[in-house]
Amino acid sequence: GVRFVNPLGQKHLDPDYPKELVATGLTMDDDRGIEPGETREVKMEAKDALWEVQRLMALLGDPESRFGGLLMTWDDDGNRYINSIAGAVIPVFTKL
Known part of the structure; x- marks a missing residue:
């Protein structure tokens, strides 16, 4: 899957x-x-441009769109912690 x-x-x-599949725009x-x-x-x-490349932009047109994913974090000792996250996709359009 895509990783931000x-x-x-x-x-x-x-x-x-x-x-x-790696986007650095998080x-x-x-x-x-x-x-x-x-x-x-x-x-x-x-x-990131990956929203368009991976055809994720279609999510923005549906008011019922939601996302799910895993949030991975690390402590100072290098231990990894994984938490599931989910929520509504809230698009914010900006003028380029």
């Missing part, structure tokens, strides 16, 4: 994973670590 990664996540990518408004028991809202944006 931020600069911190790039160093944890499998070097054999197909480069055409940003978060707060990339501090989330401590055990802590709850925090984090806004993520996935901007």
Whole structure:
């Protein structure tokens, strides 16, 4: 599947994973670590041409579109944590 990664996540990518399925346009408004028991809202944006290349743009035309995925994070010791995420696809159109 398609992987949207931020600069911190790039160093944890499998070097054999197909480069055409990796998008580097993932940003978060707060990339501090989330401590055990802590709850925090984090806004993520996935901007990349892969939306069109992988024909994901069709999701934006349907008001009922939702996404699902795995959010992978790593601690300072290199331990990986995987959390499932899901939500509505909310398109934001910007003038180029």
